């Protein structure tokens with residue numbers, strides 16, 4: 173209503189001013205028109221009675237003249253009539269003849285603009301018409317008209333004009349208010365849709381482009397995701413309504429007929445470590461492990477991984493195998509042992525100083541050493557040996573994980589040509605220019621194209637890979653079917669957005685949110701009503717931890733009301749600390765946290781609580797459930813499962829997720845507050861918005877995110893890959909049968 177008044181008040185004022193200017197003008201004009209009419213009328217009457225008057229005057233009878241006058245006076249508008257003789261003297265006139273008109277000064281009424289006379293009887297119009305007899309002027313006929321009707325009409329006109337303006341004002345105001353309200357609502361709807369990210373779903377056209385063109389790839393992936401989901405709904409039968417461990421087992425039973433499943437990754441899902449003389453089990457901080465572990469629990473099979481725990485060798489059997497999860501065995505880990513030199517060259521060197529910065533655009537220079545490459549080849553060969561040893565059939569399904577094993581698919585293919593090899597690249601794939609700086613680019617691509625299926629999180633990364641192959645290798649790239657044919661063999665390049673277990677394990681969400689809030693605040697000496705933000709990452713330069721802290725600092729500068737009221741807890745799992753870049757990064761992060769705390773700590777409450785230590789999943793979930801906002805500000809990330817875990821932890825539908833636009837997750841979770849982590853002001857504003865977001869909006873956003881994750885869970889990720897593998901195997905068998913027949 174206040175908005176409408178802003179339109180109506182100036183409009184009403186303007187119309188009133190116009191009305192005040194117009195009314196006297198209209199008044200004057202109408203008076204002039206009527207006066208002119210009166211003149212014409214008078215002339216007409218004078219002409220009509222000229223002869224009778226002449227006769228009566230000639231008769232010399234004043235009474236007869238008056239009689240003629242009285243007959244004419246029946247005309248209601250005629251007020252008085254008189255005759256002034258040329259000889260002078262008093263006029264022969266009707267009784268109503270105004271005394272102000274003297275026969276001696278009739279000349280003053282000759283001027284047409286001067287015929288109005290204000291008398292005691294009101295405004296009168298005086299017209300003087302000459303009367304001639306036998307060619308000479310004998311006197312003048314004076315016709316006096318009552319102009320009061322003009323005044324009456326003028327009043328009426330003024331009233332109508334005023335009504336007209338009031339009516340006009342009302343109509344214009346109404347139309348203005350309706351249009352303003354509609355546009356306001358449209359605008360509000362637009363803004364809400366923007367914040368909710370709905371606009372991402374609308375295809376961009378030349379006339380209707382997306383508001384932020386750099387987010388076009390996100391929009392594209394999101395639309396594809398929804399199309400996939402709709403297609404899946406249409407195709408599903410009743411027995412497979414949701415993606416679950418049972419659904420996976422059904423695929424293994426029905427589509428793969430119990431085929432052999434092997435997973436290969438560098439990181440193992442359970443590490444045995446010796447602490448204080450005792451062997452403990454630890455779960456590493458790894459998105460890959462988070463995703464694959466529940467899948468393996470459902471599928472059984474064997475997981476081949478580097479045995480990196482200090483007590484790993486003590487806990488395996490003679491074949492280097494150990495059954496996990498501890499106490500509830502569902503599958504086997506087959507551990508591969510690497511020498512310290514191999515680990516240094518393959519894992520720290522080639523994989524994490526070369527390929528990691530090559531594929532993540534975080535402005536850290538990749539380092540390629542030929543010695544590291546040798547170790548990388550050796551390590552890949554060791555894992556290929558393990559696959560060969562663990563394969564129970566000549567055609568197992570092998571799920572190769574990540575950038576540690578770019579050469580492994582080709583090595584497996586050479587030794588097990590019938591195997592179905594699905595390689596999943598968990599990190600981004602850069603554009604051909606960026607990838608092209610790797611001295612061994614052809615070798616890596618050749619290795620990967622040993623896969624039957626090569627998977628990425630997003631369509632964008634698939635396209636980058638096809639562009640890279642097109643640029644670097646002599647291969648046929650089919651962009652319609654997303655297939656590369658190289659050396660006579662085809663590799664399907666597919667998008668499988670990774671996810672997490674759904675519903676989350678009971679042990680992770682058992683503790684009520686209120687208790688989590690109280691305990692986390694209590695343990696950190698924070699006031700019970702303290703607003704808390706949470707970040708959970710490996711201590712890695714790609715995660716945008718520095719940018720996140722700078723955003724907290726900016727928030728406190730811009731909105732000092734949060735000083736002492738808001739604290740950000742950063743859980744940073746130590747990672748790859750044998751690499752100089754990571755050690756330097758830790759120093760920078762610690763220094764920055766210290767500087768911000770020096771500036772803004774209030775009453776002993778620091779704005780940043782940095783915890784550089786490993787946290788087991790239940791601890792992490794407790795923090796998620798205790799937080800008001802979770803910040804994922806990666807500078808570049810294949811998917812980022814922390815974003816999904818935060819939403820999964822919030823069965824109370826509360827909390828706000830701030831999510832970098834450079835994560836794969838942003839393509840699926842537009843209900844998060846999507847930010848550019850390099851834009852510190854924007855991130856600070858997002859923090860403020862998150863901390864002040866109404867509960868209903870938090871709930872709406874959280875419900876949509878949770879709905880999507882429940883649907884697009886990790887069982888779907890694995891299930892889709894396995895179904896594609898099954899389809900491929902069926903087609904292969906058919907071709908073999910045809911050849912044999």
Ligand code: F6P
Nearest residue numbers: 439457458459460461574598599
């Ligand atoms: O992002 C790639 C990835 O393999 C993740 O899946 C995982 O979180 C991370 O790297 C683990 O790194 P690392 O095994 O070196 O600790």
